[in-house]
Amino acid sequence: MTQPILNLRKAEDCRFDCVSFGEVMLRFDPGFGRVRNARSFQVWEGGGEYNVARAMRKCWGLRSGVVTALPVNDLGWLVEDLMMQGGVDTSHVIWREFDGLGRNTRVGLNFTEKGFGIRPALGCSDRGHSAASQIRPGEVDWDRLFGEQGVRWFHTGGIFAALAPNTAEAVIEAVEAAHRHGTIVSYDLNYRPSLWKSQGGKARAQEVNRTIARHVDVMIGNEEDFTACLGFEVEGLDEHISAIDPANFKTMIETCVKAFPNFKVAATTLRNAKTASVNDWSAILWAGGEFHASRLRENLEIYDRVGGGDGFASGLAFAFLEGLGPQAAVEYGAAHGALAMTTPGDTSMVNRREVEAAITAKGARVIR
Numbered sequence: 001m002t003q004p005i006l007n008l009r010k011a012e013d014c015r016f017d018c019v020s021f022g023e024v025m026l027r028f029d030p031g032f033g034r035v036r037n038a039r040s041f042q043v044w045e046g047g048g049e050y051n052v053a054r055a056m057r058k059c060w061g062l063r064s065g066v067v068t069a070l071p072v073n074d075l076g077w078l079v080e081d082l083m084m085q086g087g088v089d090t091s092h093v094i095w096r097e098f099d100g101l102g103r104n105t106r107v108g109l110n111f112t113e114k115g116f117g118i119r120p121a122l123g124c125s126d127r128g129h130s131a132a133s134q135i136r137p138g139e140v141d142w143d144r145l146f147g148e149q150g151v152r153w154f155h156t157g158g159i160f161a162a163l164a165p166n167t168a169e170a171v172i173e174a175v176e177a178a179h180r181h182g183t184i185v186s187y188d189l190n191y192r193p194s195l196w197k198s199q200g201g202k203a204r205a206q207e208v209n210r211t212i213a214r215h216v217d218v219m220i221g222n223e224e225d226f227t228a229c230l231g232f233e234v235e236g237l238d239e240h241i242s243a244i245d246p247a248n249f250k251t252m253i254e255t256c257v258k259a260f261p262n263f264k265v266a267a268t269t270l271r272n273a274k275t276a277s278v279n280d281w282s283a284i285l286w287a288g289g290e291f292h293a294s295r296l297r298e299n300l301e302i303y304d305r306v307g308g309g310d311g312f313a314s315g316l317a318f319a320f321l322e323g324l325g326p327q328a329a330v331e332y333g334a335a336h337g338a339l340a341m342t343t344p345g346d347t348s349m350v351n352r353r354e355v356e357a358a359i360t361a362k363g364a365r366v367i368r
Contacts, residue, residue: 004323005264005265005287005288005320005325005326006184006217006218006264006265006320007182007184008152008153008184008320008321008323009150009151009152009182009183009184011152013150014149014150014151014152015063015149015150015151016063016064016065016089016149016150016151016152017056017062017063017064017151017152017153017321018052018053018056018062018063018064018065018151018152018153018154018155018317018321019053019064019065019066019067019092019145019151019153019154019155020049020050020052020053020064020065020066020067020154020155020156021049021066021067021068021154021155021156021160021170021171021174022047022048022049022050022066022068022132022156022157022159022160023047023049023050023068023108023127023130023132023133023159023160023163024045024046024047024050024066024068024070024079024083024132025045025046025047025079025107025108025109025110025125025127025130026043026044026045026075026078026079026107026108026109026110027043027044027045027046027109027110027111027112027306027345027346028041028042028043028109028110028111028112029041029042029043029044029112029114029304029344029345030111030113031114031344032114032116033113034113035111035112035113035122035124041111042344042345043078044082044344044345044346044347045079045082045083045086045346045347046110046306046307046345046346046347047068047159047160047346048157048159048160048188048190048309048310049066049155049156049157049159049160049188050066050068050083050088051307051310051311051314051346051347051348052155052310052313052314052317053065053066053088053155054083054086054087054088054347054348055310055311055314055315055336055340055347055348056314056317056318057086057087057088058086058087058347058348058351059314059315059318059336059348059350059351059352059355060314060315060318060352061352062318062321063089064087064088064089065088065089065090065091065092065151066083066088066089066090066092066093067092067093067094067140067145067174068093068094068131068132068135069093069094069095069096069105069131069132069134069135070093070094070095070096070107070131070132071095071096071097071098071102071105071106071107071131072095072096072097072098073098075106075107076095076098076107076131078107079107080093086347092140092145094131094135094139094140096131096134102129103129104129105129105130105131105134106129106130106131107130107131108125108126108127108130108132108133109125109126109127110123110124110125110126110127111123111124111125111126112124112306114276114303114304114305114306114344115276115277115305116276116277117275117276117277118275118276119276120273120276121276121304121305121306123306127163130163132160132163132167133163133164133167134164134166135166135167135170136166136169136170137166137169137170137172137173138173139170140170140173140174142173142174142177142178143177143180143181145177146177146178146180146181146183147180147181150181151178151181151183152183152184152321153183153184153186153317153320153321154174154175154178154183154184154185154186155185155186155187155188155313155317156171156174156175156185156186156187157187157188157189157190158187158188158189158190158191158192158205158209158221158225158229159188159190159192159195161208161209161212162192162195162196162199162205162208163195164199165199168208168212171212172211172212172215175187175212175215175216176215178215179215184217184218184320185215185216185217185218186216186217186218186219186220186313186316186317187212187213187216187218187219187220188220188221188309188310188313189209189219189220189221189225189226189229189230190221190225190309191205191221191224191225191228191229193228202228205228205229206228206229206230206231209229209230210229210230210231213230213260213262213263214260214262215262216260216262216263217262217263217264217265218263218264218265218266218267218316218317218320219256219260219263219265219266219267220266220267220268220309220312220313220316221268222249222268222269222271223245223248223249223252223268225268226252226256227252230256230259232252232255232256232259246270246284246293249268249270249284250284250286250291253266253286253291257286264287264288265285265286265287265316265320265326265329266285266286266287267283267284267285267286267312267316267329267330267333268283268284269281269282269283269308269309269312269333269334269337270282270283270284270296271308274299276302276305277301277302278299278300278301278302279299279300279302279305280296280297280298280299280300281296281297281300281308281334281337281338282294282295282296282297282334283312283330283333283334283337284330285316285326285329285330285333287326287329288326290326292326292327292329292330293330294330294331294333294334294335295331295334295361297334297338300338300341301342302341302342303341303342303343303344304341304343304344304345305341306345306346307340307341307345307346307347307348308337308338308340308341309337310337310340310346311333311336311337311338311339311340311341311348312333312334312336312337313333314333314336314348315329315332315333315334315335315336315337315355316329316330316332316333318332319331319332319333331359332355332359335355335356335358335359336348336350336355338358339354339355339358
C-alpha cells in the first residue's frame with residue numbers, strides 16, 4: 001500500500017478541518033477607478049491567511065476557523081460580521097479594548113485598485129498599530145485549539161509573520177504547537193519587501209522564515225519568495241521577470257527539500273502577466289519526490305487579481321484533505337485561483353461545482 005504524502009488527522013477527531021492565523025483587514029475597493037480620485041468604495045474583508053479559511057467553508061463546504069485580533073468598536077464588529085457571513089468560526093478572535101481614537105489598537109485598512117490593461121493593480125495599506133499586529137506568544141491557547149478541539153490543517157503565512165517581531169514569534173509558537181498535536185501546517189511565504197523594510201530587510205526575513213520553515217509540511221511561494229525568504233538563489237533568475245520558469249522552480253525545490261527535509265509538499269502558481277487584465281496562469285506542485293503541473297490557461301481574463309494565490313492554496317489544501325492526491329491538488333488549486341480572480345474582492349465567490357467544471361474545461365457558456 002502506498003504511503004500517504006500527508007498524515008492527516010481524522011475528520012471525526014477534530015472540530016475544524018482548517019484554521020488560519022493572520023490579520024483580517026477591511027479592503028476599500030474603488031472598482032475600476034483610482035484610490036486617489038474615489039468618492040465611494042465597496043468594502044470587503046480579506047487577508048492572505050484568512051482568505052484560505054473562508055474559501056474552505058464557502059467554496060469547499062468544510063469546517064473552518066480563524067485566529068486573529070480585532071478592536072472592540074464598530075469597525076471590529078464590521079469585520080466580525082463579514083467573517084460570520086463567510087461561515088468562518090470566530091470563537092478564537094482576540095478582542096482588544098479601544099481607546100476611542102485608535103492610538104492603542106485599530107482595524108487594518110487596505111485600499112486596492114484592480115488595475116486594467118497597462119495600468120497594474122495598486123495597493124495602499126494603512127495598518128499600523130492594528131489589533132492583529134499586536135498578537136504575542138502566550139495569547140492563544142494553542143494546546144486547547146489543536147489538542148482538545150482538534151484541527152486537521154493549519155494555515156498561516158509570511159505577511160502576518162512580517163507585521164512585527166512579536167507576530168513572527170507568535171507564528172513560531174503556533175506551528176510548533178500544531179506539530180505537537182499532529183496537525184498539518186501550510187505556509188505561504190508571500191514576501192513583501194515593504195513589510196520587512198523596518199525590521200532588518202531581507203536578512204531578517206530569511207532568519208524568521210527559515211525558523212518557521214522547519215515546522216512546515218506544505219510550503220507555498222514563487223521564485224522570489226523562496227529566494228528572498230529562504231535564501232535559495234537560482235542561477236540566472238531575474239527578480240524582475242513577469243513569468244515564472246517551471247525549470248527554475250524545480251531547481252529551487254530540489255535545493256529546498258535538501259535543506260528542509262520536513263517539506264512534504266511545495267507548490268507555486270505560474271503567472272505571466274501580459275497586462276493587468278490578461279495573464280497566462282498555471283501551477284506546479286512537488287510531492288513525494290515528483291512534480292505535478294496543472295493545465296495552462298492562456299490569456300486568462302482577470303477581473304481582480306487579489307486573492308488568486310490564496311484561492312490556489314485553499315484548493316490545494318482541500319484536495320489533500322479529501323484524499324484526492326497531488327495531481328488533483330494542483331488542478332483544484334489552479335482552477336480555484338483562476339476563478340477567484342474573475343470576481344471582485346479578496347475572497348472566493350465560487351463553489352466546488354464551478355471549480356470542477358473549470359477543471360474539466362466545460363467552458364463559459366450560459367448555465368440555465
